[in-house]
Amino acid sequence: QQTIKLTAAAGHPPVFLWVKTLDEVFIPEVDRKLAAGGKYKIEWTKAFGGTLVKLGSESKGIADGVADLGVVSTLFEAAKFPLQNVSYYTPFGTDNIELMSQTIAGLQKNIPAMADAWNKNGLTYLGGMALDSYHIWTKFPITRIEDLNGKKISAPGPAANWIRGTGAVGVAGSLNTYYEDIKSGVSDGVVVFTTGAWGAKVHEVAPYVTKVNFGAQFAGGIAINKRRFEKLPPEVQAAIREAGDKWTAEYAKAQSALVDTRFKEMAAAGAKISELPEAERKRWADALSPVAKTWAADAQSKGLPADQVLNGYMNSLIKAGTKVPRDWSK
Amino acid sequence: MSSEIIALGSLVLMLALIYAGMHVAITLGLLSFVGVWLIRGDMDIAANLLAQAVSDSIASHIFGVVPLFVLTGFLVAYADVGKDAFEVANQAFRRIRGGLGIATVAANAVFAAITGISIASAAVFTRVAVPQMLRFGYQPRFAVGVVAGSSVLGMLIPPSLLMILYGFLSDQSVGDLFTAGIVPGLILAVAFAGVILLMAWWRPGMVYVGELQPVDDEALMPLSEMLLKMLPIVLLIGSILGGIYTGLFTATEAGAVGALVALLIALVRRKLTLRSFWGVLTETGHVTVSVSFLIICANIYTRMLAMSGTPQAMLEWMGAAGLGVVAFLVIYVVVVVLLGTIIDSSSILLIMLPLMLPIAQQFELNLIWFGVITVVAVEIGLLTPPFGLSIYVIKSTLGRTVDIPLGEMFRGTAPFTLTMLAVLALLMAFPQLSLMLLK
Amino acid sequence: MTASRNEPGASGPTGGAFAPDAYNQALPFGLHHLFGAMNALGTLWILGLMVLINLDVFGRNLLSTPVRGVTEMVSLSIVGIVFLQLADTLRTGRFTRADVLMDRLKRQQPRVADALQAVFHLVGLVLMLIILQASWEPLVESIRIREYVGAVGDFQAPVWPIRLVTLLGLATTALCFGLLAWMDLKRMAARGRLAGDAA
Numbered sequence: 001q002q003t004i005k006l007t008a009a010a011g012h013p014p015v016f017l018w019v020k021t022l023d024e025v026f027i028p029e030v031d032r033k034l035a036a037g038g039k040y041k042i043e044w045t046k047a048f049g050g051t052l053v054k055l056g057s058e059s060k061g062i063a064d065g066v067a068d069l070g071v072v073s074t075l076f077e078a079a080k081f082p083l084q085n086v087s088y089y090t091p092f093g094t095d096n097i098e099l100m101s102q103t104i105a106g107l108q109k110n111i112p113a114m115a116d117a118w119n120k121n122g123l124t125y126l127g128g129m130a131l132d133s134y135h136i137w138t139k140f141p142i143t144r145i146e147d148l149n150g151k152k153i154s155a156p157g158p159a160a161n162w163i164r165g166t167g168a169v170g171v172a173g174s175l176n177t178y179y180e181d182i183k184s185g186v187s188d189g190v191v192v193f194t195t196g197a198w199g200a201k202v203h204e205v206a207p208y209v210t211k212v213n214f215g216a217q218f219a220g221g222i223a224i225n226k227r228r229f230e231k232l233p234p235e236v237q238a239a240i241r242e243a244g245d246k247w248t249a250e251y252a253k254a255q256s257a258l259v260d261t262r263f264k265e266m267a268a269a270g271a272k273i274s275e276l277p278e279a280e281r282k283r284w285a286d287a288l289s290p291v292a293k294t295w296a297a298d299a300q301s302k303g304l305p306a307d308q309v310l311n312g313y314m315n316s317l318i319k320a321g322t323k324v325p326r327d328w329s330k
Numbered sequence: 331m332s333s334e335i336i337a338l339g340s341l342v343l344m345l346a347l348i349y350a351g352m353h354v355a356i357t358l359g360l361l362s363f364v365g366v367w368l369i370r371g372d373m374d375i376a377a378n379l380l381a382q383a384v385s386d387s388i389a390s391h392i393f394g395v396v397p398l399f400v401l402t403g404f405l406v407a408y409a410d411v412g413k414d415a416f417e418v419a420n421q422a423f424r425r426i427r428g429g430l431g432i433a434t435v436a437a438n439a440v441f442a443a444i445t446g447i448s449i450a451s452a453a454v455f456t457r458v459a460v461p462q463m464l465r466f467g468y469q470p471r472f473a474v475g476v477v478a479g480s481s482v483l484g485m486l487i488p489p490s491l492l493m494i495l496y497g498f499l500s501d502q503s504v505g506d507l508f509t510a511g512i513v514p515g516l517i518l519a520v521a522f523a524g525v526i527l528l529m530a531w532w533r534p535g536m537v538y539v540g541e542l543q544p545v546d547d548e549a550l551m552p553l554s555e556m557l558l559k560m561l562p563i564v565l566l567i568g569s570i571l572g573g574i575y576t577g578l579f580t581a582t583e584a585g586a587v588g589a590l591v592a593l594l595i596a597l598v599r600r601k602l603t604l605r606s607f608w609g610v611l612t613e614t615g616h617v618t619v620s621v622s623f624l625i626i627c628a629n630i631y632t633r634m635l636a637m638s639g640t641p642q643a644m645l646e647w648m649g650a651a652g653l654g655v656v657a658f659l660v661i662y663v664v665v666v667v668l669l670g671t672i673i674d675s676s677s678i679l680l681i682m683l684p685l686m687l688p689i690a691q692q693f694e695l696n697l698i699w700f701g702v703i704t705v706v707a708v709e710i711g712l713l714t715p716p717f718g719l720s721i722y723v724i725k726s727t728l729g730r731t732v733d734i735p736l737g738e739m740f741r742g743t744a745p746f747t748l749t750m751l752a753v754l755a756l757l758m759a760f761p762q763l764s765l766m767l768l769k
Numbered sequence: 770m771t772a773s774r775n776e777p778g779a780s781g782p783t784g785g786a787f788a789p790d791a792y793n794q795a796l797p798f799g800l801h802h803l804f805g806a807m808n809a810l811g812t813l814w815i816l817g818l819m820v821l822i823n824l825d826v827f828g829r830n831l832l833s834t835p836v837r838g839v840t841e842m843v844s845l846s847i848v849g850i851v852f853l854q855l856a857d858t859l860r861t862g863r864f865t866r867a868d869v870l871m872d873r874l875k876r877q878q879p880r881v882a883d884a885l886q887a888v889f890h891l892v893g894l895v896l897m898l899i900i901l902q903a904s905w906e907p908l909v910e911s912i913r914i915r916e917y918v919g920a921v922g923d924f925q926a927p928v929w930p931i932r933l934v935t936l937l938g939l940a941t942t943a944l945c946f947g948l949l950a951w952m953d954l955k956r957m958a959a960r961g962r963l964a965g966d967a968a
């Protein structure tokens with residue numbers, strides 16, 4: 001039996017399900033498959049929570065060989081994975097996590113430039129993951145978009161585009177700062193995904209939870225160092241690939257279940273959860289600037305087929321039966 | 331050679347090289363480079379790891395305001411705000427031996443409500459308190475020890491960056507964690523004050539240089555002068571605390587606002603010329619850089635350790651050993667304190683908690699209390715050699731104004747480190763102390 | 770504001786032959802001026818950060834117009850500041866180290882102290898060069914892919930200027946380490962000559 005040493009890394013700590021399932025689904029699945037074959041055994045070193053590679057440099061860390069494989073958060077590496085971030089520029093999509101990762105996987109299969117992002121960065125893509133749908137947590141109730149007028153809302157990065165046009169002022173921040181920002185009054189609320197909001201305990205300071213459903217967002221995947229992968233015995237390669245598929249499916253299932261749990265826990269903790277009426281959701285979407293077009297123009301100028309990605313993306317959401325209040329490709 | 335042996339070897343070499351006088355940051359960087367090279371058998375990987383850490387270990391908003399906290403400290407000192415405050419404190423506490431030490435602890439406890447990081451406390455009070463204590467005849471190493479020791483209050487009394495990080499990793503309420511830190515923070519402050527009193531009475535040589543100075547009642551300031559001298563510091567702390575608690579700005583932004591207010595005070599008091607202001611800024615830069623570069627290199631070392639799998643092996647062994655709850659807690663705390671001697675605070679949480687929290691949950695420990703224990707244990711690392719961040723911040727901030735050897739500084743801090751260990755034991759024995767303010 | 774024991778210009782370009790170490794002295798080719806100028810830039814940058822954050826705080830509260838991108842700029846700036854000022858911090862002897870053994874050597878075995886310092890500075894030089902060569906490719910890549918912080922349609926700032934500053938900082942720090950080592954060796958040689966003359 002041959003022993004192979006592999007180091008798995010992630011910028012996020014294992015409280016996040018995509019890291020937890022890397023540790024508890026992906027790795028055991030590889031081990032199980034190889035144990036069945038009996039020829040190879042992997043000796044894992046695990047370094048999560050940014051102790052080896054930081055968020056924002058995961059792809060470089062893996063490509064350099066500092067780690068062999070791990071989670072790459074494309075959300076935090078937008079310059080390297082511009083097309084993978086399409087969902088962040090097309091808000092009000094689907095809240096179906098699995099549909100989201102399948103949609104991106106389909107685009108990566110059909111549009112070479114999208115798959116190339118991984119190869120060109122020295123990586124082999126093994127599976128993808130989406131964050132659960134974004135909603136809004138505020139100190140005040142929201143029933144119409146006018147309620148946001150003049151309010152300060154934490155909305156970092158691309159999410160700032162989901163706020164601009166509503167009359168609210170966007171404030172920067174991260175999961176680490178939301179709690180203090182809202183508690184102290186630096187902002188009056190935050191646009192964030194449910195499982196992240198629970199982790200940051202946002203509902204303690206912003207108890208009004210309005211389900212706007214900005215949509216689930218593709219945020220990254222598991223990737224392995226390309227050269228290292230190609231040198232592995234075929235049997236090990238196959239085990240790793242299959243474990244990647246299993247991880248993708250299991251993560252999506254587990255994360256969806258977790259969202260329901262988190263909402264229940266928040267309600268039990270006193271949060272006032274309500275759903276934004278469909279008509280208001282449409283008014284909100286219409287109030288925004290054509291952000292997807294801005295994004296596509298920017299990427300096209302860099303020689304990337306962003307229009308094709310945008311069209312393909314909207315088409316596959318609509319084809320899957322998603323009721324989108326605004327078709328961003330139009 | 332196994333990676334664990336490489337990691338262990340690097341630790342021994344680190345102690346030797348630092349003792350021999352190699353720059354601490356360079357020592358950490360060099361050993362990590364060689365370590366990664368040996369573990370991976372590839373020099374390029376090692377070089378890339380170093381380059382990556384250089385570009386991303388300090389690139390954070392929270393860390394970015396450190397120079398502003400340092401600047402605030404310098405300006406406060408330059409405007410004689412610190413001097414005046416301590417003259418008042420000296421008069422108020424003149425009948426208490428070690429009074430200025432106690433004043434430093436008390437002032438730090440108040441400042442802790444402003445800042446979320448201990449480096450800020452250390453930088454500010456090095457400029458404000460150390461020169462005054464020296465002026466009034468205190469031992470240099472005692473002065474440094476008090477500032478280092480009380481700087482840990484910065485992350486125990488809310489707001490606290492470490493508590494926020496713990497809250498994240500453990501799925502606990504940050505608000506509850508903050509509340510739980512208040513009583514332990516005050517206990518620690520009182521314990522520090524007690525230790526200062528004890529030293530001043532039983533071992534005055536540890537506190538004062540030479541003879542104990544007699545109390546001189548004739549040169550007392552009138553009450554009105556005392557109030558006038560207190561005004562600027564009250565204004566500064568009041569505006570920052572007020573700003574944070576009314577939601578005008580965050581504890582992170584307080585660094586910038588504090589620097590601005592301190593600058594205004596210095597200008598109004600006509601203590602600052604363009605030339606001296608430039609001097610203050612330059613000095614701020616040097617302190618920030620020497621601390622930041624240390625943090626970068628310590629982070630590189632942490633990455634090397636993570637790659638070696640040593641912490642993981644240690645923790646897995648702990649998990650598999652089938653310990654009882656008391657044994658688990660004691661070993662956990664010992665491991666945290668040991669890691670604290672060489673790696674930085676947040677890295678310890680990130681390495682330890684994912685593996686330790688499930689065990690703590692199995693034992694049905696209260697995770698808020700566990701968080702307080704963890705933060706106190708981690709903070710001890712700020713004071714312990716060879717990598718004691720608070721000491722390094724103080725050393726950098728003092729610059730060449732006061733020459734105290736590093737070893738001497740660590741010795742001066744030892745009584746406070748021991749006090750922290752005692753308070754930690756107390757908090758472990760009586761969870762109620764941490765939980766009493768929670769409903 | 771610190772009472773430096775020997776300021777640039779206080780001694781010749783090689784430094785006082787019997788200074789205890791190479792810090793805080795004029796460097797060959799007047800390079801301390803270059804390091805000083807970079808340091809001054811970093812200093813202004815710190816002041817700029819103070820102004821920027823205050824603008825954001827006051828803008829947000831008084832005019833309801835926060836400055837977008839402050840978070841991103843602050844986190845990039847700190848890296849820039851540190852590497853602009855690294856060489857000068859080294860030159861002025863502000864890198865932290867333990868001085869127990871070194872102080873004793875300086876008194877009892879000054880030539881050994883000189884040699885040891887030279888070795889340490891050479892190690893620093895090598896380490897800087899290693900990081901420097903590994904930082905080149907990321908800089909090129911950063912320019913090629915137009916790496917940015919922020920988001921399209923919102924605040925965006927390029928990352929490459931910070932990578933460039935980092936590279937320059939590493940290069941000047943490497944240079945500074947080299948010069949310090951050279952001064953250590955010269956000092957040691959001078960001590961040797963003096964010992965020879967005395968004998």
Ligand code: NA
Nearest residue numbers: 442445484489
């Ligand atoms: Na605090």
Ligand code: NA
Nearest residue numbers: 670671711717
């Ligand atoms: Na330590």
